[in-house]
Amino acid sequence: MHPLKTHALSAAAASLMFGLSLGARAQMQPPATDAAAKDKSAIVAAFRRADINKDGKLSRAEAEMLPSVAARFDDIDKDKKGYLTLDEFMLAVAAPTS
Secondary structure (H helix, E strand, C coil): CCHHHHHHHHHHHHHHHHHHHHHHHHHHCCCHHHHHHHHHHHHHHHHHHHCCCCCCCEEHHHHCCCHHHHHCHHHHCCCCCCEECHHHHHHHHHCCCC
């Protein structure tokens, strides 16, 4: 067989094997969006559990149910209204702490 044809066939075979391995890997790992959706659901559920009076806000007293949130309450309360909104809560929980 001609050397160029042999090289082309080898490259095609390598590409096919690489593509198959990526396809198998993609099937083994759930999409990142599924993990993100689960994380978001868990964050929303934690907020709702802590929101005892169900007004859609976490007061300082309600935040005490979540010690890591209570410890950073003033930093998380960006608009300084004395309560945390779900958006503020989600940003704080999703952000790495220093």
